[in-house]
Amino acid sequence: MALGGPVICLAGGVGGSRLAHGLAQVLAPGQLTVIVNTADDFRHYGLRVCPDLDTVMYNLAGLADPQRGWGLRDDSGNMLRALRRLGEEGWFQLGDQDLATQVLRSHWLERGLRLTEVTARLAAALGVEQTLLPMCDEPVATMVQTRGGGELDFQTWFVRERWQPPVRSLRLAGIGRARMTAEVGDALAGATLVLLAPSNPWLSILPILAVPGLRAALRQAAAPVVAVTPVIRGAALKGPAARLMADFGLAPAAATVCGLYGDILDAFVYDERDAVPPPAGLRLLGADTVMDNEDARARLAREILDWTATWRPPAVPEREES
Ligand code: GDP
Ligand code: CA
Secondary structure: OOOOOOEEEEEOOHHHHHHHHHHHHHOOHHHEEEEEOOOOOEEEOOEEEOHHHHHHHHHHOOOEOOOOOOOEOOOOOHHHHHHHHOOOOOOOOOOHHHHHHHHHHHHHHHOOOOHHHHHHHHHHHOOOOOEEEEOOOOOOEEEEEEOOOOEEEHHHHHHHOOOOOOEEEEEEEOHHHOOOOHHHHHHHHOOOEEEEOOOOHHHHHHHHHOOOOHHHHHHHOOOOEEEEOOEEOOEEOOOOHHHHHHHOOOOOOHHHHHHHHHHHOOEEEEEOOOOOOOOOOOEEEEEOOOOOOHHHHHHHHHHHHHHHHOOOHHHOOOOOOO
């Protein structure tokens, strides 16, 4: 029963921000909290860069580049050009206005603010009315063990190497020192619905679920947990989700995503283009999950909210305590 109550969306970057933006269009601003992956954050020329937080923030602010889905619209590239003139490769795309976000975030973090507080300040300044929370305040970093090669930090593998090196395994450096924040705990405890956005499972959603305390908080929360597939007809719309499934010897399919989230899931939204729905045991909704424009985002968000609102509390499947 989601209508009217607080809705939480767990999100990564481009896929996650699409659903978050759809939800923002149909929910009252105070109703939506987005908890964002920070495991692909990195330090770049001394700055703390948070790609997924910024992607969600710029989309909710209506400032995102509409073609790429990330970065700021109409941004310029003077800094990158100047960096290259100084002999640097400049492989990480950072527009001039986007750079201001990184400078100010780094400045505030250096002055002792928590990432949660910094994010709230940046989002408010850009006019975001929804609540935007990083998954934790401590730095956590996805590290990529490549086949044949050594370990690459995530952005080197993803951007510089264009995610071509096959992956043996992934590791979340720093996750042992991370703690669920009070803000995330309160949000989950008060939620009436939790959505796992159509983000990359390994690179966006599983890092959030790996924050110590978070999975337990989700299990304890009264809210049903609903995931939206990031894989359609065995392929990702963008990025390495299906490739990673192949690398890990898993079927590149929506059902694989269900399996990865396991017992926290109550329901799953698969794409209607998929002939075979994922395995039973979950409430299932087949929908057009391609959110390639603003209307499609809002339409899918409304369809999911309407669907969950028809569930009467006793009919929500009991989750087994582990
Ligand atoms: P990143 O951090 O920018 O790589 O983005 P995410 O992890 O949030 O999202 C990447 C995933 O989003 C990919 O697996 C895409 O297939 C998926 N995705 C992107 N746009 C859409 C969409 O409109 N609908 C669905 N169902 N999935 C999408
Ligand atoms: Ca990302």
